[in-house]
Amino acid sequence: MATKKARKRTRSVASPNSTRQKIYAAVRRVPRGKVATYGQIAEIAGLEGHARQVGYAMAALQSSSVLPWHRIINAEGRVSIRSAGAGSTIVQQQLLEREGIVFNGGGRVSLTRYRWKPRGR
Numbered sequence: 001m002a003t004k005k006a007r008k009r010t011r012s013v014a015s016p017n018s019t020r021q022k023i024y025a026a027v028r029r030v031p032r033g034k035v036a037t038y039g040q041i042a043e044i045a046g047l048e049g050h051a052r053q054v055g056y057a058m059a060a061l062q063s064s065s066v067l068p069w070h071r072i073i074n075a076e077g078r079v080s081i082r083s084a085g086a087g088s089t090i091v092q093q094q095l096l097e098r099e100g101i102v103f104n105g106g107g108r109v110s111l112t113r114y115r116w117k118p119r120g121r
Contacts, residue, residue, distance in 0.1 A: 022046060023057040030071040033099045034116035035109055037075045044118065055080070070095040071116075077108040 022045040029044070030036045036044075038051035038058075047053055058069050070092045074080045079092045093103060101114050 019045075019047065019053060020057045020060065023054050024067055027058075027067055027069065027072060029118060030068055030116050032068075033101065033114070035071050035073050035077075035096065035101065035111070035114050036116045037111070038072060038080075039075055040115070041072060051075075071099075073109060077111045079107070 023041060026041045026044040027036075030041075038054040039049075041054045042048060042050045045054070054072065058072055061067060061069055079089050079096075081089050093107075096109070097103070101109055103109055
């Protein structure tokens with residue numbers, strides 16, 4: 001039987017599903033032709049400092065998802081290698097290029113040029 005203190009602590013911790021829903025809501029806002037970093041999405045979702053959580057949420061998406069997951073890149077302006085392997089990295093880069101995002105010879109996106117700057121949160 002949980003103590004009153006333990007029950008209170010449990011209630012204050014966000015469930016993984018509600019955390020993912022906040023992340024996915026932030027990802028949905030990223031417009032075509034723009035990118036956001038994992039850390040930026042974490043901040044918008046109210047999870048500042050938890051960029052890794054965004055990565056986990058992106059990895060949990062089903063391949064049939066309509067969420068614009070491909071618009072989320074790392075803080076270096078690069079596509080991160082996914083658990084699905086290098087093939088998924090190529091797919092992500094191709095999807096971004098179709099939206100007009102240009103990669104330099106080193107595989108980076110100019111965050112100055114393509115980073116999404118949301119109006120109000």
